[in-house]
Amino acid sequence: MAVDLNQVAEDMFKMVEEVHGVKKYKPGDVFKAMVKKYKDEGLTKKDCKAAMRILIDSERLVYTYFNGSWVELPGVEGAAKAAEEAAKK
Amino acid sequence: MAEERITDQGAKDYKEMLHPVMLKNYGQWKYHEILKPGVLVHVAESGDKIYSVRVASPRLLSTKSIRFFMSIADKYGEGYLRFTTRNNVEILTDKEENVESIIKDLADDGWPIGGTGRTASNVVHTQGWVHCHTSATDASGVVKAIMDEVFDDFVAENLPGKLKMALACCLNMCGAVHASDISVLGIHRRPPTVDYNMLGQICEIPTTIASCPTGAIRQDIVDGVKAMKIVEDQCMYCGACYTACPNMPLADPLNDGCSIWVGGKIANARTKPAFTKLVVPYLPNNPPRWPEVVDAVKKIIQVYKDNAKKWERVGEMIERIGWAKFFKLTGFEFTKYHIDDYKLATKSYNTSAHLRF
Amino acid sequence: MSDTPMIDELEKGPWPSFVREIRRAGEQSATARDLINILELSYKDKKTHWKHGGVVGVRGYGAGVIGRYVDMPEQFPGVAHFHTVRVNQTSGFVYSTKGLGEIMDIWDKRGSGMTNLHGSTGDMVLLGTNSDELDPIFTDISQKGWDLGGSGSDLRTPSCCIGPARCEYATIDTLAITRELTNYYQDELHRPAFPYKFKIKVAGCPNDCVASVARADLSIIGTWKDDIKIDQAEVDNYVAGGGIDIMKEVVMLCPTQCIDFDGKKMEIDNSNCVRCMHCINKMTKALSVGDEKGATILLGAKAPIVEGAMLASVIVPFMELEEPFDNLKELIEAFWEVWDEDGKNKERIGEFMERMGKGEFVEEVGRILEENDSEVKLVSDVDMVFHPRENPYIFYDEYLEEVSDE
Numbered sequence: 001m002a003v004d005l006n007q008v009a010e011d012m013f014k015m016v017e018e019v020h021g022v023k024k025y026k027p028g029d030v031f032k033a034m035v036k037k038y039k040d041e042g043l044t045k046k047d048c049k050a051a052m053r054i055l056i057d058s059e060r061l062v063y064t065y066f067n068g069s070w071v072e073l074p075g076v077e078g079a080a081k082a083a084e085e086a087a088k089k
Numbered sequence: 090m091a092e093e094r095i096t097d098q099g100a101k102d103y104k105e106m107l108h109p110v111m112l113k114n115y116g117q118w119k120y121h122e123i124l125k126p127g128v129l130v131h132v133a134e135s136g137d138k139i140y141s142v143r144v145a146s147p148r149l150l151s152t153k154s155i156r157f158f159m160s161i162a163d164k165y166g167e168g169y170l171r172f173t174t175r176n177n178v179e180i181l182t183d184k185e186e187n188v189e190s191i192i193k194d195l196a197d198d199g200w201p202i203g204g205t206g207r208t209a210s211n212v213v214h215t216q217g218w219v220h221c222h223t224s225a226t227d228a229s230g231v232v233k234a235i236m237d238e239v240f241d242d243f244v245a246e247n248l249p250g251k252l253k254m255a256l257a258c259c260l261n262m263c264g265a266v267h268a269s270d271i272s273v274l275g276i277h278r279r280p281p282t283v284d285y286n287m288l289g290q291i292c293e294i295p296t297t298i299a300s301c302p303t304g305a306i307r308q309d310i311v312d313g314v315k316a317m318k319i320v321e322d323q324c325m326y327c328g329a330c331y332t333a334c335p336n337m338p339l340a341d342p343l344n345d346g347c348s349i350w351v352g353g354k355i356a357n358a359r360t361k362p363a364f365t366k367l368v369v370p371y372l373p374n375n376p377p378r379w380p381e382v383v384d385a386v387k388k389i390i391q392v393y394k395d396n397a398k399k400w401e402r403v404g405e406m407i408e409r410i411g412w413a414k415f416f417k418l419t420g421f422e423f424t425k426y427h428i429d430d431y432k433l434a435t436k437s438y439n440t441s442a443h444l445r446f
Numbered sequence: 447m448s449d450t451p452m453i454d455e456l457e458k459g460p461w462p463s464f465v466r467e468i469r470r471a472g473e474q475s476a477t478a479r480d481l482i483n484i485l486e487l488s489y490k491d492k493k494t495h496w497k498h499g500g501v502v503g504v505r506g507y508g509a510g511v512i513g514r515y516v517d518m519p520e521q522f523p524g525v526a527h528f529h530t531v532r533v534n535q536t537s538g539f540v541y542s543t544k545g546l547g548e549i550m551d552i553w554d555k556r557g558s559g560m561t562n563l564h565g566s567t568g569d570m571v572l573l574g575t576n577s578d579e580l581d582p583i584f585t586d587i588s589q590k591g592w593d594l595g596g597s598g599s600d601l602r603t604p605s606c607c608i609g610p611a612r613c614e615y616a617t618i619d620t621l622a623i624t625r626e627l628t629n630y631y632q633d634e635l636h637r638p639a640f641p642y643k644f645k646i647k648v649a650g651c652p653n654d655c656v657a658s659v660a661r662a663d664l665s666i667i668g669t670w671k672d673d674i675k676i677d678q679a680e681v682d683n684y685v686a687g688g689g690i691d692i693m694k695e696v697v698m699l700c701p702t703q704c705i706d707f708d709g710k711k712m713e714i715d716n717s718n719c720v721r722c723m724h725c726i727n728k729m730t731k732a733l734s735v736g737d738e739k740g741a742t743i744l745l746g747a748k749a750p751i752v753e754g755a756m757l758a759s760v761i762v763p764f765m766e767l768e769e770p771f772d773n774l775k776e777l778i779e780a781f782w783e784v785w786d787e788d789g790k791n792k793e794r795i796g797e798f799m800e801r802m803g804k805g806e807f808v809e810e811v812g813r814i815l816e817e818n819d820s821e822v823k824l825v826s827d828v829d830m831v832f833h834p835r836e837n838p839y840i841f842y843d844e845y846l847e848e849v850s851d852e
Contacts, residue, residue, distance in 0.1 A: 022295060026599065027639040028786055045786075049633060056506060056637070063508025065500040067300040067329040068791045069599035069638035071508075080499050080515065080577075095588040096506060097636060099629030100603075103537040103621050106545050107611055116610035116619070120730040131612050139612060147464040149573075151471040151478075152550045152559045159543040159550075170546070172539040172563050174607060174656050200462055215566070218488035219464075219481070220514060220530065220573060222496040227488065229464040230456055237459035262749035263566045268660035268757065302752040302792055327751050332498040335517070340493035355660055357652035358724040359701050362659045362757055376489040377452040399695060400728075432754060 003041045008034055008051040013060055016071055024070040027052055027063075108169035110139045110183045126246055127202030128188060141171075141179045142191045145201045145211060145236075145243060148176040149219065149229050157198055165191050175211045175253070177204050201244055207251060207400075209242040209390070214256040215263040217275075223328030224258035225275030225345040226374050232256055234378040235273075235386050242390065249397035249406075252390065253355075261327060268353035270403040271389055272365045273382055278344040280324035281337040285311055292334035300333035346373045349385045352404030363404050366412075368419070370426040385421075392418045411445045450486040471559035477574050478558045480524025484516055495522075502529055502577055504584040507636045510594025511580055527576035531557070531583055532569035532595035534628065537621035538608045539564060548590040556583050566661070567645060568605025569595035593632075599791075600638035604628050606648035607655040609668075614730065615723070616650030617668035617739035618767050623648050626771055627778075640782070641789030641798070651735065652723045658747070658758070663795050664778065665744040665758040666767075670736035673716040674725070680732035681712045696728050740766040743777065746796025756796045761808070763829040765822075776820040780811045804830065 012030050019025070031048035052071070055061040062074045104112060114133035121131040129141040144158070158178050162170040165187040171179045178200075180191050192202055204210040212235060215221065217228030235254070242248055255269035259277065266272035288294075294315055298306045305323035309316045317337075319330075330337045349372065353365035368389070372381040389403070396418065397406040407415045416423050429437050448454050457465045468485075471478035484495050499513025512530040519526035533549060549570060553559060558574030565571040575583065584594065595603035604627050607613070609620030627646060628635065634644075647658035650668040658665035684690055692712075697705045704718040705725060712732075714725075726733045743765055744758035767774060781795060784807065789798045799807045805826055812824035828834075 021293065024296065024299070026641070026791060027637070028641065031639070049637070049639065052639075053506075053637070056508070059505065062501065063503060063598070063638060065508075065513075065598045065638075066296060066333040067302070068642060069508055075501075080501065080513070094506065094585075096593075097632035098588065098591060098593045099632050099635075100534045100593070100625050101536050101545065101591055103540055103611070103625060106536045106540045106542050108540075111540075111611045116616070118610070118612065118614035118616075120614055122730075131614070141612070145462050146563070147462050147467060148562050148564075149464040149467050150561050150563050151467040152554050152561065153470040153473070154467055155546065155550055155561065155563065159546060162543050168543045170541055170543070171608070172541075174539075174605075176562075176564065178563075199466075201460065213566070216562075218485055218494050218496075220496060220528065222494060222498045222514070224494045227485075230489070233456050233459065233461055233463060233465075236461035240460045243461075257749075260750045262751075262755070265566075265657050265660040265749075267749065267755040268657065325751075332500060335497045342492035345492065353660075355654050355657045357654065357720075357722045358727060359699055359722055362654070364755065364757065374492045376492065377455040400699060400724075 003038050003043050003047065005047060005051045005054065008038065008043065008047065009054040011037065012048075012051055013055055016061060017073060020073050024064075024072060026069065027071050030071065106169070108139060108167060108181045108183070110137050111169075111181070113137065114139075123206045124188075126205055126208055126244055127192075129205060130185075138183060138185070140182050140185060140188050142182075142188060142195070143173070143202055143204050144178040144180065144195055145203060146172075146176050146178050147229060147233065148211075148214065161191055161194055164194070173211075175204070175213055177211050201240075203244040207246040207248045208244075209239050209248065209252040209254065211243075212236060212254045212256055213264045213269070215258045217258040221258055222331060223261060223339055225277045225326075225340070226258050226273075226347050226379075227376065228256055228258045228275075230377055231273060231347070231379050231382060234383050238383050238387060239390065248390075248394060250400045250402050252393070252403065254386070259326070259328065265355070266350065266353075267364055268355050268362060269365060270351065270353065271386055272350040272353065273386070274348045274350060276346060276348050276371065277326035277339055277341065278346075278371070279341050280305075280319045280321045280326070281328075281331060281339045282341075283317055283319065284336040284338070285314075285316055286336070288316055288334075288336050289314060292336050297330055297334040297337070300329045302327060302329060306330055342374070346371050347379070347382050348372070349382070349389075351389055352407050354402050354404055359400075360402075360405055360408070365404075367427050368416075368421050370424060388419050388421075413445055450482055452489040453482055453486045468560060474554065475557075475559045476524040477528070478524075478560055480522045481528070481558065481560065481574065484518075484522045484525055487518075496528070499529070502580060504580050504594070507584075507594060508638045509597040509600050509636050510584075512597060525574065528558075528574045529577065529580065531572040531575065531580070532565060532597060532603070533572060533587060534593050534595045534603050535564055535568050535570050535605065537606055537624040538611050539568075539605075540608075540611065549587070549592065552583060552586045552590070556586065567595070567602045568647075569603045594636065596635045596643075598638040599640045599642045600636070600644070601631050601634040601640070602643050602645045603635065604646040604648065605656060607650050609648075609650040613650055615653065615668075615726065615735060617670050617735050618648070618650060618666070618741050619769075620648040620650045620666075620668070622769060623666065623767060623771055623774070626769065627774075630775065634782075639786075641785060642792050642794055644782075644795065646778075652721055653727065659744060660747050660757055662747055662758065663745065664781070665747060666774070667742050667744065668739070669721050669742050669764065670739050671764060672736035672738040674714050674719060674736060675734045676712055676714065677732050677734075678711065681729070682710070684729055684732055685710060690728065692729070696725050699724055740764050743774075745781065746794070746799055748794045748796050752792055753797045753800070756800075758796070759804070760827075760830050762822075762824065763827055773820070773822050776815060776818060777811075777822050777824070780814040780818065780820070780822075780824075783814050784810050
């Protein structure tokens with residue numbers, strides 16, 4: 001019955017990684033997918049939050065804000081990129 | 090390994106931050122009075138009194154000035170101060186004899202008091218060109234220009250009732266301009282332009298397309314390279330795409346400016362809370378003093394002074410005298426832009442023969 | 447000739463100048479000095495020179511920092527990065543000089559020295575620092591017992607009026623409610639997982655000094671159920687004092703004409719009082735709120751983006767609120783559950799409720815409350831609307847079918 005949260009975190013990471021650069025998920029999208037996947041084990045949204053925290057605290061995923069909040073792989077975004085480009089010159 | 094990280098402590102306990110008289114009489118207040126504009130006394134059931142000296146603030150404050158307010162609070166006010174929801178500073182003291190000293194020290198550093206009762210209170214406003222990436226006008230500068238001219242109505246109770254003004258520098262409206270007596274709202278009039286230079290390197294095209302709340306951005310090919318185009322009719326100037334992609338700036342000096350709205354209110358006193366309504370659809374940005382905007386605001390305040398009954402708010406006055414008369418008295422032109430064309434617009438159509446001539 | 451003639455102009459005049467503030471910060475901070483310069487350019491160009499940075503933050507949190515970059519970093523290196531840090535304010539914006547001084551010390555050391563006291567939502571806004579300083583700032587404020595506020599698609603920092611700390615009108619403990627909700631929902635505040643932002647504001651009475659009806663997804667507005675208390679001796683004092691024309695300024699302005707006053711004695715038909723506060727505001731010594739205190743809960747206020755501006759509307763006409771406010775928490779969590787399940791990205795709860803239909807939304811929240819064994823019941827109530835529906839397009843849940851007799 002007990003679900004291994006590390007396993008859930010791993011699945012969450014894969015889900016985000018698979019669509020990297022093409023599509024973005026909100027944490028809620030990821031939670032809903034996991035609750036569905038682990039339906040038989042009775043995974044709750046609260047469990048999902050704990051699993052997400054494993055990924056965020058280890059910085060494998062980061063929160064981003066572009067017209068709403070998302071979870072993504074760490075990277076450098078447009079405005080910072082432009083700032084860096086300029087700094088290089 | 091990193092140090093033990095403290096997280097999720099939340100808000101500090103306000104009880105540690107309350108003036109001892111406020112803590113002692115918490116929930117046991119009997120009444121309050123305005124001793125003069127900018128000075129309040131609250132009296133507790135116990136007979137204890139707390140005096141609040143309300144200071145004008147531009148909201149944009151340096152640590153140096155905040156330390157100055159703290160020094161006044163330490164010198165005369167037992168070391169406690171607070172801020173109001175309209176961004177004024179309040180120096181608190183339980184000693185009436187300290188009030189005039191507080192006012193004098195504040196004045197020596199250029200800080201006026203007021204904003205209580207039937208005055209024009211501080212203008213709630215947003216960041217503007219000081220910090221915001223979607224602003225259609227500045228915020229602090231326009232507010233400064235307005236308040237320099239409306240100053241007498243802040244320091245003295247010259248008005249029929251309360252006058253609450255607000256300014257938001259675009260229609261994302263970080264300030265509640267949709268429910269104030271007089272509001273200035275920065276407006277963009279033209280959709281963002283796309284800067285194709287290094288577009289693909291700087292911006293993720295799918296992300297940018299997805300960022301648009303109305304789906305107005307479409308994929309495009311320019312010179313054989315993936316790019317984007319905007320369906321102009323669907324753009325509502327929110328700047329979300331510029332957030333996602335710095336190559337789509339919304340700012341446009343030629344078209345950006347301010348609109349003026351009136352008649353909103355928050356309090357339930359007498360009449361229900363109400364939205365502001367449009368009176369001037371567009372005025373140009375003319376820094377540093379925005380004379381057109383300041384004139385429009387002054388005109389509205391003058392009409393309010395001349396026509397409102399005691400305690401009436403701007404919107405209540407207009408309800409009584411009618412919009413036709415308000416436009417006549419202010420001299421603002423009524424145009425097609427004043428007739429709503431968004432959802433539920435028909436709710437604002439006049440379906441009666443109730444007309445004033 | 448000055449390099450910043452337009453900005454200089456705004457140092458003149460009687461109203462306190464924000465320019466003087468930036469200059470004061472500029473005595474110590476190159477960032478503040480370049481802020482003046484970029485602002486002058488904005489005044490010249492009539493446009494903003496800022497860009498949004500959506501990734502910056504502190505480790506572990508998805509909120510509390512707003513990334514900002516200037517669009518001409520080579521010319522204005524001081525503001526190449528100009529990020530904002532939101533620090534959770536105290537309930538009621540009350541500070542000891544010692545407490546506020548802690549934040550000032552940290553900000554002088556690690557930022558531009560410019561602030562907004564306060565931001566529209568309620569946080570202390572520390573304006574202008576670079577990416578490398580963010581984590582150290584967080585460590586410094588944490589060690590002094592402060593924390594960051596909300597941003598993005600999360601619970602935004604709740605805020606409130608001064609309430610029972612200094613106001614005779616307060617019918618609920620706005621400060622305690624605000625702090626309890628803030629601290630109870632820390633995860634929701636720091637780790638964005640909602641469809642979009644969710645703001646809570648707590649007003650102690652229907653004067654709504656915190657503008658909750660316009661600015662908060664969840665507005666908690668203090669009210670009372672029983673009678674307005676009349677101190678006839680104080681009414682006599684108002685009559686004798688002559689400072690107010692009671693008939694003209696109080697009685698005739700009552701929206702439901704429920705005050706009876708013969709020039710001496712005052713009586714109120716409380717069954718017809720709508721708790722607008724006008725008479726109490728004007729005769730604060732003689733009239734006061736009743737004893738059966740609680741709050742009206744309203745839902746759904748927002749600014750225009752995306753579907754248009756909304757004021758909040760009544761969802762629970764009356765609710766008693768006593769620590770630890772379990773009933774309120776159960777209600778809030780039920781709202782979140784319904785919204786979270788089907789809300790779209792960037793859809794505020796007010797828009798969601800409109801899309802779903804308020805009646806349908808109420809029924810669904812009510813069902814969840816029941817499922818969670820909450821004492822709070824939510825059913826359609828005539829106080830939720832100004833008037834019953836006008837249009838006849840009713841979507842009935844069910845209809846009868848002919849029973850064939852076999």
